[in-house]
Amino acid sequence: MPAAYAQTAQAEEDSGDEPIIVTATLRAMDVQDIPLAVTAVAPEALERQGINDIKNLASISPSFNIQSSQTETQGTSIKIRGVGTTGNNTGLESSVGVFIDGVYQSRPGVALGDLVDLERLEILRGPQGTLFGRNTSAGALNVTTKRPNLSEVEGFANASYGNYNFMNLQAGVSVPVATDVAGVRLSGTWRKRDGYLKTPAGVESNDRDRYMLRGQLYIEPNADVSIRL
Structure with missing residues (x-):
């Protein structure tokens, strides 16, 4: 009896013909x-x-x-x-x-x-x-x-604001150091929100205040060798 395999995936492309x-x-x-x-x-x-x-x-x-x-x-x-x-x-x-x-x-x-x-x-x-x-x-x-782009400069930035003084900032940039050989990428985010639970003494909980910073160096001297730091 042949084996049966289960597969599920959430389609992320606007076109249903694109492979995932x-x-x-x-x-x-x-x-x-x-x-x-x-x-x-x-x-x-x-x-x-x-x-x-x-x-x-x-x-x-x-x-x-x-x-x-x-x-x-x-x-x-x-x-x-x-x-x-x-x-x-x-x-x-x-x-x-x-x-x-x-x-x-x-x-x-x-x-x-x-x-x-x-x-x-x-x-x-x-x-x-x-x-x-x-x-x-x-x-x-x-x-x-995402890996650093080795051929062109690219970047992104977005910001949002919500209730409980929620603030979120995200940004990133990728720059090739040597075209088609090496590149660097720097991205980060900052998220802050006041707590939505408050004790009778006025102490807030479930608040959020955190940040993240990621830096990458990617080197691909040829198709068979790649280094990612």
């Missing part, structure tokens, strides 16, 4: 050609749905769940399909692996920063140990940021 390229198998392939249950999301879809960090990903992938039992840096646990490591012991390693640009993050709290300047975000459901190693027995979250 993912790297769930550690190589660029069409999502329809890989034997994995994958939810692939482009940054445009994240922006349209107001998803600014991974804590809100459940709105596009109901099988994805993240909780912070103590603080965001300690005690954060991720579950996929209801399976994951529980408890706030900092010695526990998550059974849902978090990878940013292919680098494993030993604690899920590392990935709680704002999702900015992304190329793609993938949620892989089910055991992924064959390709991603240990600590992926329940699944993996694979975040890929």
